[in-house]
Each structure stands twice: as C-alpha cells, then as structure tokens.
Amino acid sequence: MFAAFMLDTWVAGLIVAITAGVVGWFVVLRGASFAAHALPLGTFPGAAAAVLLGIAPSAGVAGFGLAGVVAIWVLGRRGRPEVATALTLVMLLATGALLLSWTDRYAAQVYALLFGQVLGVSRASLGGMALAGAGAVALVLAGFRPLLLGAIAPDLAAARGARPAAWEFGFLAAIALAAAVAVPVVGALLTFALMVGPASCGRAVSARPELALAASVAIALALMAGSIALSYITSWPVGCFAGLGGAGCYALGRALL
Amino acid sequence: MSDAALALEGVAVGHAGRAVLAEVGFSLAPGSFAGLIGPNGSGKTTLLRSILGLVPLLAGRVAIGGRGQVGYVPQSIALDRFMPIRARDVIALGLDGHRLGIPLPSRRRRALVDEMIDAVGAAGFADRRVGDLSGGQQQRVMIAHALIRRPDVLLLDEPLASLDLRSTAEVVSLLAGLAREAKVAVLMSAHDMNPLLPAMDRIVYVAEGRAVAGTVAEVVRGAVLSALYGAHIDVLRVHGRVLVVAAGGAPHGHAHDHDEDAMHVVRIP
Numbered sequence: 424m425f426a427a428f429m430l431d432t433w434v435a436g437l438i439v440a441i442t443a444g445v446v447g448w449f450v451v452l453r454g455a456s457f458a459a460h461a462l463p464l465g466t467f468p469g470a471a472a473a474v475l476l477g478i479a480p481s482a483g484v485a486g487f488g489l490a491g492v493v494a495i496w497v498l499g500r501r502g503r504p505e506v507a508t509a510l511t512l513v514m515l516l517a518t519g520a521l522l523l524s525w526t527d528r529y530a531a532q533v534y535a536l537l538f539g540q541v542l543g544v545s546r547a548s549l550g551g552m553a554l555a556g557a558g559a560v561a562l563v564l565a566g567f568r569p570l571l572l573g574a575i576a577p578d579l580a581a582a583r584g585a586r587p588a589a590w591e592f593g594f595l596a597a598i599a600l601a602a603a604v605a606v607p608v609v610g611a612l613l614t615f616a617l618m619v620g621p622a623s624c625g626r627a628v629s630a631r632p633e634l635a636l637a638a639s640v641a642i643a644l645a646l647m648a649g650s651i652a653l654s655y656i657t658s659w660p661v662g663c664f665a666g667l668g669g670a671g672c673y674a675l676g677r678a679l680l
Numbered sequence: 681m682s683d684a685a686l687a688l689e690g691v692a693v694g695h696a697g698r699a700v701l702a703e704v705g706f707s708l709a710p711g712s713f714a715g716l717i718g719p720n721g722s723g724k725t726t727l728l729r730s731i732l733g734l735v736p737l738l739a740g741r742v743a744i745g746g747r748g749q750v751g752y753v754p755q756s757i758a759l760d761r762f763m764p765i766r767a768r769d770v771i772a773l774g775l776d777g778h779r780l781g782i783p784l785p786s787r788r789r790r791a792l793v794d795e796m797i798d799a800v801g802a803a804g805f806a807d808r809r810v811g812d813l814s815g816g817q818q819q820r821v822m823i824a825h826a827l828i829r830r831p832d833v834l835l836l837d838e839p840l841a842s843l844d845l846r847s848t849a850e851v852v853s854l855l856a857g858l859a860r861e862a863k864v865a866v867l868m869s870a871h872d873m874n875p876l877l878p879a880m881d882r883i884v885y886v887a888e889g890r891a892v893a894g895t896v897a898e899v900v901r902g903a904v905l906s907a908l909y910g911a912h913i914d915v916l917r918v919h920g921r922v923l924v925v926a927a928g929g930a931p932h933g934h935a936h937d938h939d940e941d942a943m944h945v946v947r948i949p
Contacts, residue, residue, distance in 0.1 A: 564781065566780070568779055568780070568782075575758065575770060582734060584778050632765055680761075
C-alpha cells in the first residue's frame, strides 16, 4: 500500500484530514452540523452541471458550494438557520435532479461522488485540493477568536465589533471549501462524519481550545490513514471506513465526557 | 453632564420604527450602581442593546464618558458542557476577542486574566469548561470577560434571571463592589428590584413605554409610579422588601419568582 502509485492517495488523504479536522472543530463548537451535512451534499449536483457544460467537475462543485453559502447566509439572516439550510439543500438537489436528467454520461460518476473514491485521485487534482484546503484552514484560523466569541453569544461578538454576520459568511465559505476538498475522496454523503466525528472526540481530550483543535486534527489524520489502509486491503470503499469510523469517534467522545 | 459615565437624553428605542420606550433620560456617575427595573416586555433589553449600538436609536442621544468603552454581559451563553473552552479562555476573549488569528500566549495576557479571575472570585473554577459551571459561576466569568478591558460602563441583561437566592445576593454584592473599586458605572436590568435594594444607588424604572429615573427613595413612591403607570399604585415596605400594589388588586410582591406577570396586571380594574 506504500507503492509509488499510492503516493497521491496518501497526500489527498492528508489534505482532507487536516481540512476536515480544523473546520470540523468549529462546526461542532458553533453547532453548525446541519450546514456541514447540507453543503457537501448540495455541492454534489455541481459536478453533474460541470459534466453537462464540459468544464472541470471541481469548478461545478465550487460554483454550487458558493451558491449554497450565499443562500444559507441570506435566508438565515431573517429566519431560523436550520430552515435556511434545509431550503438551500432542497434547491441545490432539485437543480441537480434536473441537470442529471439531461445527461447520461454522468451515471458512472454518481456513485463515486456519493460514496468517495480515494484510490482514484489524480495527481493533477492535488494542487487544487491543497489550495482549497489551505483556504478553508486559513479562514477559520483567522476567525478563531471572533468565531469563538460568536459561539458564546452572538450579541457579545456584535457589541465587541467582531462582525459576527461577516464571520458567519466566512465560516460557511470555509465549510464549502472543506466540502470541495473532501467530497471527491470521502463522498458527499459521508463527508459529514469526517468533519464532526474527530472534532467531537477531540473535545474529550482537552478542555483547552487550542489543544482540543490539535486533537481533532490528529484524530482525523488517524481516521483517514486507517480508512485508506483498510480500503486498500479489503478494496471496500474508503467512505465506508471513514463514515463508520467518524461515527465511532463521536460515540467514543460522548462516552469519555 | 460632561463627567457622567453614561448619559441618555430624550432616547426612544424600538423595532422597525415603532417605539417601545420613549423620552428616556438619565445619567450615571462613574462608580454608580443602577437597576433598570420593569416588567418583561417593557423594553429593558432593547434599551440595553441600543446603548450598545446593536439597535439604532429612534430618537435622542447616548453619551459614554471616559474612554467610551462599554462592557456587556448577555443574559445567557450558548455553550453546552462539552465545549472545550475554559472559564479563563472566555475571560481572555474579553481582552482581544475581536482580533484575528489564534492568541499567542503572553505573560501580560495571563497576568491580566489572573487578576480578573481573582477580582470576581473565579479562582476555584477558572480551568473548568465554562458550559459545565453553575449559573452563578458563569455570571462571574462573563462579568470578568466584560470588565477586563476596564470599560467605563458595564451593562448586564437580567443577570439574576436564572440564579438561586444565594447566588443572586453574591452577584449583586460582587457588582456593587466592582462598581465602587473599578469606578465603572453598572446598569443591570431586572424584573424584580428587591435583590438590588441593598446595593442600588440609582434606579431607572420602565413601564408603559416610559421611564423614570432617580434614587430609589425618589422613584419608588406611590405618586411617581402612579403617574408612570397611569393608574393608582401604592408602594408598601414590608420586612425590608418593596411591594408594588395596584388599586383594587391583591398586593403584588417583588419577593417571589414569576412576579413579572404580577407587574403586568398593575392596572385599575
């Protein structure tokens, strides 16, 4: 499993794990689990749109991700966030259903995008993944303190001039970027587990924010490496191990706290 | 008054252009401890949010003295007991929570946080998860968070709402002491004035869309409250507690919980 052709897979796994571990920590802290489920799932029809238009699938995923972020943010400002998120997810999936009905070239890729395909990551896509992952991590680490303050009480962040509405948008954008990184590898349906599982378990490791964040990344790395290894050995989909392992991490975290 | 820590003049506040409270005027000197008293729904929270600049004023002027810094303690915090944020992390966020990036450890930062932890008596639980603390302990943490930047004014939104009797008395005496020592003007909202009576030197009483302000002796009188409510009100003092009584109704004490409902029915039948 450490053969030369596997190198790209390990690098992709590394990028996905670090991005999901960092962004996921804020997802758990801010109770944004639903957005972390809806954005990866809602970006998946973007790949269908890209095939139809003859452009790169990652561009389609990014476009749908941005549309999802804007919709959740705008709708969420005047209503309940979970309603805004659900409506956005439905709008994106409905668009995807239409686009998928217009093409028959796409069917083979649907399964891979839903459940992930780490062993098929191409070297050409690694640069874009690294860039998107670095963007997501930089965004949430820059907003570390304003995002924490907003998680304690939104009014408090606003009174301190920490611009909670702007950071909410930045945070949603970070989730969308993380989704663009993770979806091709882990799958649209299973990315959620990788974002929420390690971060939930990391909470049990330390009561200090910085250490819990580091633990979340370490657990995500271990989970991703284990999933790739097991997938290589069994030739079962990597998303299967990442999904079940992520859920297991969550259960372990709750048992420890 | 140029030496006031907080001065309001002809202030009207509300939502979507509709005033909830109008013609509010009062000023607080540095070091004073004031209660913003009134029934639920009378506009106390909206007034506090307007002073903070979170809601635009519909009319009037708010002036903050000194360096123009306002500290704020919200009614509740949204962290559950699993969240990896210690009490001392929340207090440190009061210092630089609006800045970008992960805070670098520094001796100065730690010393300031330790000083605030001692000032509010939080040493015993400073390293515990803040979501795991009791309501009274969380209030101490949030007060330290608000005071660490040495504000000129400290606003608190119903800080006693979810506290038991003992924590209530402790938080009031802590705030009164901090107001005196740190020369900060404290304005806290409450629907019950009684826990504040031993400490409060000013009262802002809001009802029926208006406010009266002054000392407790000036404001909490039958004639003044009758004029505010537009109904006949008697003020009784029993065993050191104040009871506000509506004509024709049963006495409505401030002594027990849920008396905000009683305050609402202060009307002539």
